[in-house]
Amino acid sequence: MLNPSVDSPIQIHLQPADQAPAVDEFTLAQFTFGEEMYTQPEAPSLLRLGLKPLAPVHTQIETWRCAQPVQRGFEQDVGYAHSSEILFGWTHLDEACFDDDMEKAAEYAYERIMQLHRDKGFAHLLRIWNYFPRLHEERDGLDRYQLFCLGRHRALERVALTEGALPAATAIGTHTPGLMIYFLAGREPGRQIENPRQVSAFHYPRRYGPKSPSFSRATLKHWGEKAQLYISGTASIVGHKSLHMDVRAQLDEILANLSSLIKASEPDLAHLQQDPARLSLLKVYVRHAKDLELVQQHLQSRLSQSLPVLYLEGDVCREDLLVEIEGLYAGTT
Ligand code: 3EB
Numbered sequence: 001m002l003n004p005s006v007d008s009p010i011q012i013h014l015q016p017a018d019q020a021p022a023v024d025e026f027t028l029a030q031f032t033f034g035e036e037m038y039t040q041p042e043a044p045s046l047l048r049l050g051l052k053p054l055a056p057v058h059t060q061i062e063t064w065r066c067a068q069p070v071q072r073g074f075e076q077d078v079g080y081a082h083s084s085e086i087l088f089g090w091t092h093l094d095e096a097c098f099d100d101d102m103e104k105a106a107e108y109a110y111e112r113i114m115q116l117h118r119d120k121g122f123a124h125l126l127r128i129w130n131y132f133p134r135l136h137e138e139r140d141g142l143d144r145y146q147l148f149c150l151g152r153h154r155a156l157e158r159v160a161l162t163e164g165a166l167p168a169a170t171a172i173g174t175h176t177p178g179l180m181i182y183f184l185a186g187r188e189p190g191r192q193i194e195n196p197r198q199v200s201a202f203h204y205p206r207r208y209g210p211k212s213p214s215f216s217r218a219t220l221k222h223w224g225e226k227a228q229l230y231i232s233g234t235a236s237i238v239g240h241k242s243l244h245m246d247v248r249a250q251l252d253e254i255l256a257n258l259s260s261l262i263k264a265s266e267p268d269l270a271h272l273q274q275d276p277a278r279l280s281l282l283k284v285y286v287r288h289a290k291d292l293e294l295v296q297q298h299l300q301s302r303l304s305q306s307l308p309v310l311y312l313e314g315d316v317c318r319e320d321l322l323v324e325i326e327g328l329y330a331g332t333t
Pocket of ligand 1: 130214
């Protein structure tokens with residue numbers, strides 16, 4: 001049976017807890033946010049992400065729903081749920097099992113993830129989220145984010161994933177233990193969108209780390225006639241350089257980056273360009289909770305009030321970056 005209320009293979013909504021739909025056979029995933037990271041192999045669609053919600057004040061739930069019924073499972077450290085059209089999966093690892101070596105943990109995580117989505121017949125990664133603590137902690141002259149990039153790169157290299165197949169991504173530092181990675185994969189590829197204002201992350205110069213970050217700026221995914229856009233975590237980076245010390249100036253640069261990306265995905269998303277309020281979700285990662293009010297005020301003055309925005313406490317990959325924003329256009333059309 002089809003789900004009549006969902007008109008594309010996946011729809012994503014952020015709602016106050018009392019308005020979120022109950023979990024049923026069409027639920028691909030449902031996320032809550034809090035101080036701890038919590039997953040269960042027996043209930044792979046239900047995740048609690050260890051990112052502290054800063055705003056809105058009322059508890060928010062993010063729900064991913066499918067048009068087709070969902071099957072779920074857990075195999076070799078990867079939980080998953082999929083309809084006939086789209087696969088969601090995650091791995092949640094205790095780094096102590098890898099001698100607290102982020103390079104090894106990331107490599108293992110990506111190996112497992114790629115094995116699973118390929119085995120299930122969803123050969124193309126569309127979007128991926130990476131969360132782990134102590135991002136800037138150094139070991140042998142490299143910080144944990146750089147080590148993560150090394151491990152991820154090695155795993156992708158092993159399956160010969162080319163630059164052109166890299167999905168959109170987020171990588172954010174948490175304050176809770178454990179490496180958490182979740183993703184979406186499809187049977188057909190999406191289109192990679194790069195940002196004309198930014199050097200592709202996979203071509204960043206070596207000064208940012210021995211292996212450049214393996215992600216694209218956005219994935220444009222066509223489902224029949226309709227298109228969705230999955231926008232990567234976007235920071236105040238122009239070319240390859242971080243810009244501005246001030247959080248408001250960083251926000252304006254991020255908004256310019258987001259507009260530029262959305263424009264680069266035209267004409268497929270022409271309607272979105274005319275009405276950015278039709279984005280279904282923005283997540284704003286704020287490094288210092290004390291900046292929340294400033295960030296919120298500034299964004300409220302620049303964005304439509306109807307746009308669902310979730311503010312989360314999180315560390316951005318470079319220490320000079322105070323805020324990062326990701327966006328999804330995957331709501332009701
Ligand atoms: C940047 O543009 C900011 O390593 O997967 C954003 C999104 C960032 C994803 C990743 C890193 C990643 O470089 C950092």
